[in-house]
Amino acid sequence: MAEKIKRIGTIVFAFSFAVSFVFQSLRDNPLIIITMIGSLLVTAAGYHMAYMKQEKQKINNSIILYNGKIYSVDKHNTLHSAIFIENNIIKDVGSDQTIIRKYGMKAKKKINLDGQTVLPGFNDSHLHLCGYGESLTNLDLTIANSIDQMITLGKEALEKHEYPEGEWLVGRGWNQEIFTVKTMPTKEDLDEISTTIPIAFTRVCNHMTVINSKAEEVIGIDHETFVEGGEVVRSPNGIFTGMLKEKAMLLVRNTMKKSSIEDVVTTIERAQEKLISLGITSVQTDDLQFSGAGWETIIKAYATLHKENNLKIRVNEQCLFYDLDEFNSFLAKGGHGIELEK
Known part of the structure; x- marks a missing residue:
């Protein structure tokens, strides 16, 4: 609805401006002036509605965890009891009283940790993610x-x-x-x-x-x-x-059935769910030779998950090649083979 209002307001304003240009004088056409002002107000209303919708979505994606042991891992290894998270980004940490006072009205959800510990996600520095999923x-x-x-x-x-x-x-x-x-x-x-x-x-x-x-x-x-x-x-x-x-x-x-993009997607999803259950949120992995699928299939599987917002962990891929021609092909396609946003 907001987008429709914005389009209508913009079209009316443009039409009014074109008419005023034809008549060359706005002083003799008060109706045109009123129309232009009205269309600007309609357009502004549309943008405001879109902004409020976006803000509402932000609020719906916010959460407070309190009554816990939250390690900030700063240089003093400070221990907090509450944390505020918005759109999957940690925005603030502090005492229960401070965090609830500042964000209590904004947070969609509040969870009492009952003294449980919260740590930053762990990193696995040596993993074959696809192989692990398999x-x-x-x-x-x-x-x-x-x-x-x-x-x-x-x-x-x-x-x-x-x-x-x-x-x-x-x-x-x-x-x-x-x-x-x-x-x-x-x-x-x-x-x-x-x-x-x-x-x-x-x-x-x-x-x-x-x-x-x-x-x-x-x-x-x-x-x-x-x-x-x-x-x-x-x-x-x-x-x-x-x-x-x-x-x-x-x-x-190379003798087994080659994995398709869908097969690899399923394998990655299986692996990441297990890793997340263990508190691992990022990995350094070596996958491009997995199951004889070919490096393009592996990267396209990751791209599919990324595009669908289903890649839940951060992945750093070691680009290992056994064949020089394959490596040159990889480089010729930009060092990653495909555009992730496509």
């Missing part, structure tokens, strides 16, 4: 204290879920250092889970993955398979053990 749906192997238990977890996963042709059983988190017998798992170990479903279990460090014989077959690994910057681990007799290290892990990624 891991939340993978088989959790962090609880395995032996290869036998890892095999049991894999068998239980197959009993709970049907795996159609082409779908992989993916797990993450095993660590031979906490096994009762500190030996690395092999493809023969994973074959005890299944020889018909491709399996890939990644170590907790995310720098090595063990696969079964079916995965070896699907990927097409043979005695000539070599990956620069990685290792296809073989026994002294030259037999593939099932272990892939570093860039050799991309053999698995």
Whole structure:
């Protein structure tokens, strides 16, 4: 309504001005003067309504937290009991009495913290956000204290879920250092889970993955398979053990179904919800090689979330490329590939 009033007022004023220009004299046309003044008042009313609507929205997005322990993290590490937040921006901190007196009439919501602690959001300085989001749906192997238990977890996963042709059983988190017998798992170990479903279990460090014989077959690994910057681990007799290290892990990624923009959006949303629940509000992440989706897909997924105002954490992306041509393409497109506002 406010925008409509503004447009009507502006049109009437412009028309009146044009008429006065034709007649060349406003003194002989008092009606035109009255019309112009009226149209200016209408236009001003429209702008005022728009301003009041904006102010109302601001007020509706304000909140007071009080009766808490609020750490300001200033140079004196000052402790406050109340905080005023407007449009997701911290505007003021202080005592309950001061904050409520200054902003109590303005705040839409007031929350009694009952002595709970409020801290600034935490930052995770080393994370693979997309990989973390994906891991939340993978088989959790962090609880395995032996290869036998890892095999049991894999068998239980197959009993709970049907795996159609082409779908992989993916797990993450095993660590031979906490096994009762500190030996690395092999493809023969994973074959005890299944020889018909491709399996890939990644170590907790995310720098090595063990696969079964079916995965070896699907990927097409043979005695000539070599990956620069990685290792296809073989026994002294030259037999593939099932272990892939570093860039050799991309053999698995590149064989799996590539992630779409929608897939990556869902993965990021899943990850950020978990992080927010832990108080983490910003991350340094390395995602551009995630799931073989391609760097453009990853950036477009982030851009989609940003455009829809659904990116709830601050993200600093490490732009890691394994291929020089890809890196040059990235630079040629402005160092980020797309305009976030588009």
